[in-house]
Amino acid sequence: DGGITQSPKYLFRKEGQNVTLSCEQNLNHDAMYWYRQDPGQGLRLIYYSQIVNDFQKGDIAEGYSVSREKKESFPLTVTSAQKNPTAFYLCASSPLAATNEQFFGPGTRLTVL
Amino acid sequence: AQSVTQPDIHITVSEGASLELRCNYSYGATPYLFWYVQSPGQGLQLLLKYFSGDTLVQGIKGFEAEFKRSQSSFNLRKPSVHWSDAAEYFCAVGDGDSWGKFQFGAGTQVVVTP
Numbered sequence: 042d043g044g045i046t047q048s049p050k051y052l053f054r055k056e057g058q059n060v061t062l063s064c065e066q067n068l069n070h071d072a073m074y075w076y077r078q079d080p081g082q083g084l085r086l087i088y089y090s091q092i093v094n095d096f097q098k099g100d101i102a103e104g105y106s107v108s109r110e111k112k113e114s115f116p117l118t119v120t121s122a123q124k125n126p127t128a129f130y131l132c133a134s135s136p137l138a139a140t141n142e143q144f145f146g147p148g149t150r151l152t153v154l
Numbered sequence: 155a156q157s158v159t160q161p162d163i164h165i166t167v168s169e170g171a172s173l174e175l176r177c178n179y180s181y182g183a184t185p186y187l188f189w190y191v192q193s194p195g196q197g198l199q200l201l202l203k204y205f206s207g208d209t210l211v212q213g214i215k216g217f218e219a220e221f222k223r224s225q226s227s228f229n230l231r232k233p234s235v236h237w238s239d240a241a242e243y244f245c246a247v248g249d250g251d252s253w254g255k256f257q258f259g260a261g262t263q264v265v266v267t268p
Binding site for chain 1 (some may be wrong): 197199200259260261
Protein backbone atom coordinates (compact mmCIF):
# COMPACT_ATOMS: atom_id res chain seq x y z
CA ASP A 42 0.00 0.00 0.00
CA GLY A 43 1.22 3.49 -0.78
CA GLY A 44 1.38 5.93 2.05
CA ILE A 45 3.32 7.71 4.74
CA THR A 46 4.61 5.99 7.84
CA GLN A 47 5.76 7.63 11.02
CA SER A 48 7.45 5.85 13.85
CA PRO A 49 7.13 5.44 16.68
CA LYS A 50 3.53 6.37 17.45
CA TYR A 51 4.40 7.27 21.05
CA LEU A 52 7.79 8.47 22.22
CA PHE A 53 8.99 9.38 25.69
CA ARG A 54 12.23 11.17 26.39
CA LYS A 55 13.92 12.81 29.29
CA GLU A 56 14.45 16.53 29.25
CA GLY A 57 17.75 17.49 27.65
CA GLN A 58 17.89 14.54 25.27
CA ASN A 59 17.73 14.83 21.50
CA VAL A 60 15.19 12.60 19.79
CA THR A 61 14.63 11.73 16.12
CA LEU A 62 11.20 11.11 14.62
CA SER A 63 11.00 9.00 11.50
CA CYS A 64 8.95 9.78 8.37
CA GLU A 65 8.95 7.59 5.28
CA GLN A 66 6.79 7.79 2.15
CA ASN A 67 6.46 5.50 -0.84
CA LEU A 68 4.24 7.82 -2.87
CA ASN A 69 7.16 9.16 -4.93
CA HIS A 70 6.33 12.67 -3.78
CA ASP A 71 8.94 15.36 -4.13
CA ALA A 72 7.87 17.60 -1.25
CA MET A 73 7.79 16.65 2.41
CA TYR A 74 6.76 18.61 5.48
CA TRP A 75 6.89 18.48 9.27
CA TYR A 76 4.18 20.04 11.40
CA ARG A 77 3.70 20.44 15.10
CA GLN A 78 0.17 20.26 16.50
CA ASP A 79 -0.84 21.67 19.87
CA PRO A 80 -4.42 21.90 21.18
CA GLY A 81 -6.23 24.94 19.85
CA GLN A 82 -3.39 26.03 17.58
CA GLY A 83 -3.91 24.00 14.46
CA LEU A 84 -0.83 22.82 12.57
CA ARG A 85 2.35 24.86 12.52
CA LEU A 86 5.04 24.23 9.92
CA ILE A 87 8.46 23.29 11.26
CA TYR A 88 10.49 22.41 8.13
CA TYR A 89 9.78 21.50 4.54
CA SER A 90 11.77 20.04 1.68
CA GLN A 91 11.21 20.17 -2.05
CA ILE A 92 14.12 18.05 -3.22
CA VAL A 93 16.78 15.78 -1.83
CA ASN A 94 19.55 17.54 0.09
CA ASP A 95 17.56 20.76 0.32
CA PHE A 96 15.12 21.99 2.98
CA GLN A 97 13.73 25.24 4.31
CA LYS A 98 12.71 26.52 7.72
CA GLY A 99 9.03 26.89 8.42
CA ASP A 100 7.36 29.10 10.99
CA ILE A 101 8.70 27.40 14.12
CA ALA A 102 12.06 25.84 13.19
CA GLU A 103 13.98 26.84 16.34
CA GLY A 104 15.08 23.79 18.31
CA TYR A 105 14.51 21.39 15.43
CA SER A 106 16.66 19.97 12.64
CA VAL A 107 15.99 17.82 9.57
CA SER A 108 17.78 16.00 6.79
CA ARG A 109 16.69 14.85 3.33
CA GLU A 110 19.26 12.36 2.11
CA LYS A 111 16.70 10.24 0.28
CA LYS A 112 13.52 11.22 -1.54
CA GLU A 113 11.39 8.90 0.56
CA SER A 114 12.75 9.88 3.98
CA PHE A 115 12.58 13.12 6.00
CA PRO A 116 13.55 12.56 9.65
CA LEU A 117 13.02 15.28 12.25
CA THR A 118 15.31 15.74 15.24
CA VAL A 119 13.92 17.51 18.27
CA THR A 120 16.93 18.93 20.03
CA SER A 121 17.44 19.87 23.66
CA ALA A 122 17.21 23.51 22.54
CA GLN A 123 13.47 23.14 21.90
CA LYS A 124 11.95 24.64 25.02
CA ASN A 125 8.58 22.92 24.92
CA PRO A 126 8.89 19.76 22.80
CA THR A 127 5.90 17.82 24.10
CA ALA A 128 3.43 17.79 21.20
CA PHE A 129 1.92 15.76 18.38
CA TYR A 130 4.12 15.75 15.29
CA LEU A 131 2.76 15.18 11.80
CA CYS A 132 4.67 14.46 8.63
CA ALA A 133 3.17 15.12 5.20
CA SER A 134 4.14 14.82 1.57
CA SER A 135 2.83 16.11 -1.74
CA PRO A 136 3.64 16.25 -5.43
CA LEU A 137 5.21 19.50 -6.54
CA ALA A 138 2.21 21.54 -7.64
CA ALA A 139 0.34 24.21 -5.77
CA THR A 140 -3.03 22.62 -6.44
CA ASN A 141 -2.08 19.32 -4.90
CA GLU A 142 -3.10 18.39 -1.44
CA GLN A 143 -0.74 17.17 1.23
CA PHE A 144 -0.95 13.57 2.39
CA PHE A 145 -0.43 13.02 6.09
CA GLY A 146 1.11 10.29 8.17
CA PRO A 147 -0.50 9.01 11.38
CA GLY A 148 1.64 11.19 13.63
CA THR A 149 4.02 10.73 16.56
CA ARG A 150 3.14 11.89 20.05
CA LEU A 151 6.29 13.01 21.84
CA THR A 152 6.27 13.44 25.58
CA VAL A 153 9.29 14.89 27.31
CA LEU A 154 9.45 14.07 30.98
CA ALA B 155 1.07 36.24 3.83
CA GLN B 156 -2.02 34.14 3.78
CA SER B 157 -4.03 33.38 6.90
CA VAL B 158 -7.02 31.25 7.82
CA THR B 159 -9.63 31.78 10.50
CA GLN B 160 -12.05 29.19 11.78
CA PRO B 161 -14.34 31.20 14.06
CA ASP B 162 -15.90 28.22 15.82
CA ILE B 163 -13.63 26.29 18.16
CA HIS B 164 -16.30 23.79 19.11
CA ILE B 165 -19.67 22.79 17.61
CA THR B 166 -22.22 20.35 18.98
CA VAL B 167 -24.76 18.92 16.57
CA SER B 168 -27.44 16.24 16.84
CA GLU B 169 -27.16 13.15 14.70
CA GLY B 170 -29.18 13.66 11.54
CA ALA B 171 -29.01 17.45 11.72
CA SER B 172 -27.15 19.61 9.24
CA LEU B 173 -23.66 20.90 9.87
CA GLU B 174 -21.84 23.99 8.65
CA LEU B 175 -18.27 24.83 9.54
CA ARG B 176 -16.98 28.29 8.77
CA CYS B 177 -13.64 29.18 7.23
CA ASN B 178 -12.42 32.65 6.30
CA TYR B 179 -9.15 33.27 4.55
CA SER B 180 -6.90 36.17 3.75
CA TYR B 181 -4.92 35.91 0.55
CA GLY B 182 -4.12 38.33 -2.25
CA ALA B 183 -4.50 36.08 -5.24
CA THR B 184 -6.78 33.17 -6.08
CA PRO B 185 -6.44 30.84 -3.13
CA TYR B 186 -6.05 27.11 -3.12
CA LEU B 187 -8.39 25.89 -0.38
CA PHE B 188 -8.65 22.59 1.43
CA TRP B 189 -10.69 20.95 4.16
CA TYR B 190 -9.21 18.13 6.22
CA VAL B 191 -10.65 15.93 8.97
CA GLN B 192 -8.75 14.44 11.88
CA SER B 193 -9.90 11.70 14.22
CA PRO B 194 -8.32 11.67 17.70
CA GLY B 195 -4.66 10.70 17.64
CA GLN B 196 -4.63 10.27 13.89
CA GLY B 197 -3.31 12.05 10.85
CA LEU B 198 -5.35 14.33 8.60
CA GLN B 199 -7.53 13.11 5.76
CA LEU B 200 -8.51 15.33 2.84
CA LEU B 201 -12.25 15.93 2.50
CA LEU B 202 -12.19 18.25 -0.51
CA LYS B 203 -10.27 21.00 -2.25
CA TYR B 204 -10.88 24.02 -4.45
CA PHE B 205 -8.55 25.82 -6.79
CA SER B 206 -10.69 26.90 -9.75
CA GLY B 207 -13.95 26.31 -11.59
CA ASP B 208 -17.28 25.52 -9.98
CA THR B 209 -17.44 27.23 -6.61
CA LEU B 210 -19.45 24.39 -5.06
CA VAL B 211 -17.14 21.48 -4.42
CA GLN B 212 -18.17 17.95 -3.53
CA GLY B 213 -15.99 15.84 -1.31
CA ILE B 214 -15.88 12.51 0.40
CA LYS B 215 -18.20 11.32 3.19
CA GLY B 216 -21.07 13.48 1.89
CA PHE B 217 -19.37 16.82 2.54
CA GLU B 218 -19.45 19.85 0.27
CA ALA B 219 -17.96 23.32 0.45
CA GLU B 220 -18.70 26.59 -1.27
CA PHE B 221 -16.10 29.14 -2.25
CA LYS B 222 -17.33 32.72 -1.98
CA ARG B 223 -14.72 35.18 -3.14
CA SER B 224 -16.73 38.23 -2.08
CA GLN B 225 -16.83 36.96 1.49
CA SER B 226 -13.37 35.35 1.51
CA SER B 227 -15.03 32.21 2.77
CA PHE B 228 -14.91 28.48 2.14
CA ASN B 229 -17.53 26.96 4.41
CA LEU B 230 -17.96 23.21 4.79
CA ARG B 231 -21.41 21.65 4.93
CA LYS B 232 -23.09 18.31 5.41
CA PRO B 233 -26.86 17.90 5.16
CA SER B 234 -27.17 15.12 7.74
CA VAL B 235 -24.41 14.22 10.17
CA HIS B 236 -23.60 10.75 11.40
CA TRP B 237 -22.02 9.86 14.72
CA SER B 238 -18.85 8.97 12.82
CA ASP B 239 -18.50 12.62 11.76
CA ALA B 240 -17.36 13.53 15.26
CA ALA B 241 -13.80 14.75 14.73
CA GLU B 242 -11.73 17.87 14.32
CA TYR B 243 -11.91 19.74 11.05
CA PHE B 244 -9.22 21.95 9.60
CA CYS B 245 -9.40 24.48 6.81
CA ALA B 246 -6.17 25.23 4.96
CA VAL B 247 -5.05 27.67 2.28
CA GLY B 248 -2.14 27.10 -0.06
CA ASP B 249 0.01 30.03 -1.12
CA GLY B 250 0.08 29.04 -4.76
CA ASP B 251 3.78 28.60 -5.33
CA SER B 252 5.58 25.38 -6.07
CA TRP B 253 6.46 24.74 -2.46
CA GLY B 254 2.86 23.92 -1.69
CA LYS B 255 3.08 25.51 1.72
CA PHE B 256 -0.19 25.58 3.61
CA GLN B 257 -1.56 27.79 6.34
CA PHE B 258 -3.96 25.92 8.59
CA GLY B 259 -6.80 27.24 10.67
CA ALA B 260 -6.94 26.40 14.38
CA GLY B 261 -9.57 23.75 13.80
CA THR B 262 -13.19 23.15 14.77
CA GLN B 263 -14.05 20.28 17.09
CA VAL B 264 -17.37 18.66 16.17
CA VAL B 265 -19.32 16.68 18.74
CA VAL B 266 -22.30 14.61 17.59
CA THR B 267 -25.05 13.86 20.11
CA PRO B 268 -27.63 11.07 19.78
